[in-house]
Amino acid sequence: MTPAEEAKRIEEIYNEAIVKLDVLAQEREKLIKERENIIHGYIKELEDKKVAAIRKSLGL
Amino acid sequence: MDKKFENMHKKVERVKRLEEEARKSPNPLFNPAHSELKRLMVHDDELSHEARAALYRLMDKQRIIIQRKIRDGDGGTGELNGSRLPKDRIVSINQKIKTKNKEIGQVVKNAEAEIRNVEAPLPRPKDEASKKEKIKLGAIVSIRDQLREIQRNGFNSRRQRELTLVALSYVDFCNESGGEMDAHVEGKLEELLKLIKGDSDNYGDIMNAAKSLDKILEEDENKIRSKTKEIAA
Numbered sequence: 001m002t003p004a005e006e007a008k009r010i011e012e013i014y015n016e017a018i019v020k021l022d023v024l025a026q027e028r029e030k031l032i033k034e035r036e037n038i039i040h041g042y043i044k045e046l047e048d049k050k051v052a053a054i055r056k057s058l059g060l
Numbered sequence: 061m062d063k064k065f066e067n068m069h070k071k072v073e074r075v076k077r078l079e080e081e082a083r084k085s086p087n088p089l090f091n092p093a094h095s096e097l098k099r100l101m102v103h104d105d106e107l108s109h110e111a112r113a114a115l116y117r118l119m120d121k122q123r124i125i126i127q128r129k130i131r132d133g134d135g136g137t138g139e140l141n142g143s144r145l146p147k148d149r150i151v152s153i154n155q156k157i158k159t160k161n162k163e164i165g166q167v168v169k170n171a172e173a174e175i176r177n178v179e180a181p182l183p184r185p186k187d188e189a190s191k192k193e194k195i196k197l198g199a200i201v202s203i204r205d206q207l208r209e210i211q212r213n214g215f216n217s218r219r220q221r222e223l224t225l226v227a228l229s230y231v232d233f234c235n236e237s238g239g240e241m242d243a244h245v246e247g248k249l250e251e252l253l254k255l256i257k258g259d260s261d262n263y264g265d266i267m268n269a270a271k272s273l274d275k276i277l278e279e280d281e282n283k284i285r286s287k288t289k290e291i292a293a
Contacts, residue, residue, distance in 0.1 A: 017171035
């Protein structure tokens with residue numbers, strides 16, 4: 001393999017890896033977002049219930 | 061004067077009773093006693109100050125109650141007991157993220173390994189090697205020994221010295237790289253060896269042999285050249 005061919009092949013490997021990493025990074029980001037949404041949803045639900053319970057106990 | 065004091069005392073006592081009543085209520089700020097105290101604060105000049113102080117104390121009491129309810133979280137109703145963090149889902153997502161991290165690491169490792177493979181010199185395929193005619197280690201050693209002997213005995217001329225060193229460097233290189241050399245190189249070396257040994261005194265023959273070897277060396281890349289320079293230096 002000539003140095004030019006070698007450089008070309010290395011570039012190909014690099015580009016292929018970058019494409020795969022982009023896809024995986026997007027999937028990972030999606031999972032992190034999903035986890036955040038679950039936690040935020042739970043906290044919001046809890047806060048709403050808390051406010052409603054306090055208002056009810058105060059007769060408001 | 062005593063009468064006036066007595067009336068005032070009664071009024072103050074009433075404010076205290078109202079405050080006590082409001083305090084006992086579950087909501088100190090939302091009950092009839094509290095409303096009465098507000099009325100006294102606004103309309104009764106004599107009791108305004110007392111009523112205001114009582115209202116402030118009731119506000120403190122109410123604040124403490126609210127703080128306790130907030131701290132308990134559910135205002136004492138037990139309604140929030142049903143709310144649970146969906147741990148299973150979070151654990152499952154964490155696992156997926158971990159797997160994804162491993163996949164990312166694997167992609168990087170694979171790419172690195174592939175690049176290393178491209179950069180590393182590829183071993184010459186056996187079938188390709190077998191196509192070429194080779195001579196064995198013994199032949200190389202024989203040529204080398206003869207060249208070394210010439211070297212030990214001293215050179216007759218500058219040309220002989222140069223040729224010997226060039227030939228030696230090539231023989232050494234072949235020996236180090238597996239004890240093989242192409243047959244045409246072997247032929248040239250033998251020719252050169254003959255010239256070096258003085259079998260031919262013809263200067264033109266020696267030059268031609270040197271040129272042939274130079275050509276071979278050029279074909280065999282810079283590695284041999286640098287080795288030649290090292291030895292000749």
